[in-house]
Amino acid sequence: MITIQDIAYVRSGTADLETAVGFAVDMVGLELVERTEDRAFLRADNRHHCLSFVAGEAGVLASAFTLADEDQLADAETELAAAGLTVTRGDKAAAVDRHVREFIAFEDPFGNVVELVVDQKEVPTPVNFARAAGITEFGHICLDAPDVRAAHKFWTRHFSMKVSDWIGDAACLMRFDPVHHKMAVFKGAGPGLCHMNFQVASIDDVMRSWHFLVDNGIEIEQGPGRHPQSGAVFLYFKGPEGLTYEYSYGVRRIEDDDAWRVRYFDPSEPDAIDMWRGPTNRCASQPQLRGLAAG
Numbered sequence: 308m309i310t311i312q313d314i315a316y317v318r319s320g321t322a323d324l325e326t327a328v329g330f331a332v333d334m335v336g337l338e339l340v341e342r343t344e345d346r347a348f349l350r351a352d353n354r355h356h357c358l359s360f361v362a363g364e365a366g367v368l369a370s371a372f373t374l375a376d377e378d379q380l381a382d383a384e385t386e387l388a389a390a391g392l393t394v395t396r397g398d399k400a401a402a403v404d405r406h407v408r409e410f411i412a413f414e415d416p417f418g419n420v421v422e423l424v425v426d427q428k429e430v431p432t433p434v435n436f437a438r439a440a441g442i443t444e445f446g447h448i449c450l451d452a453p454d455v456r457a458a459h460k461f462w463t464r465h466f467s468m469k470v471s472d473w474i475g476d477a478a479c480l481m482r483f484d485p486v487h488h489k490m491a492v493f494k495g496a497g498p499g500l501c502h503m504n505f506q507v508a509s510i511d512d513v514m515r516s517w518h519f520l521v522d523n524g525i526e527i528e529q530g531p532g533r534h535p536q537s538g539a540v541f542l543y544f545k546g547p548e549g550l551t552y553e554y555s556y557g558v559r560r561i562e563d564d565d566a567w568r569v570r571y572f573d574p575s576e577p578d579a580i581d582m583w584r585g586p587t588n589r590c591a592s593q594p595q596l597r598g599l600a601a602g
């Protein structure tokens with residue numbers, strides 16, 4: 308069993324680094340911490356970065372989680388290899404590029420590239436947010452997989468994750484600490500990053516960002532609304548090259564693990580992911596989510 312400490316980062320390819328960075332800074336509000344000719348690193352909290360862009364082909368390259376130390380990393384390597392996965396050790400240069408000390412990489416059974424890292428660099432200075440979006444931290448990673456049930460089996464068999472809520476066969480929200488979910492899997496045609504989430508400090512931040520993004524011509528995929536699972540007020544919007552961002556406020560914490568009863572939401576219900584039953588463009592851009600569309 309591999310004990311996950313936290314989410315670390317999303318690493319994404321981009322065919323247009325300038326536009327990708329411009330959006331992450333000016334629209335999302337992240338701090339640009341480092342920029343080279345073919346790389347950009349952005350942060351939302353004290354992690355060195357939670358999002359990096361690599362010039363090249365567009366599309367997610369990896370999603371990363373933190374482990375406690377090298378022994379745990381070595382054990383993870385052994386366990387995943389024994390499960391029949393191809394696990395590779397990151398070399399020194401690749402670790403430096405990720406601002407971690409050590410890492411391994413593997414593909415989950417659906418082809419999502421996952422990196423497990425040790426000692427992600429901490430940057431203690433206050434985050435210099437590019438705009439006052441109210442971001443408090445990198446909230447969660449949501450991956451795509453064609454078989455959400457099989458994904459749940461994989462992530463709970465090998466990792467310290469527990470399901471918090473199901474949305475039929477369309478989504479599985481998982482936790483590895485008291486936060487309702489920091490990892491989710493949504494049904495998709497293939498592997499991919501469904502979205503990355505940032506927590507914000509208040510409902511006002513969600514609503515202010517909604518107006519701000521609309522005023523800037525940004526495509527709102529869904530929201531503002533309230534997720535019945537975590538109870539969070541949310542807003543999904545689309546960045547360049549199809550990268551979906553989510554802001555949310557008020558995610559539930561599960562302090563008493565044993566007392567939590569896993570719930571099952573029907574994805575065909577109009578309030579399956581939005582208790583306010585607001586309009587959605589998500590199914591236009593992500594047809595696999597059609598089952599979750601309101602109305």
Ligand SMILES: O=C(O)c1cccc(O)c1O
Pocket residue numbers: 449480504534535536537538539553555558580
């Ligand atoms: O926060 C949630 O509960 C949630 C539910 C459905 C889909 C999501 O992306 C979520 O973050």
Ligand SMILES: [Fe+2]
Pocket residue numbers: 447449502504553
């Ligand atoms: Fe989410």
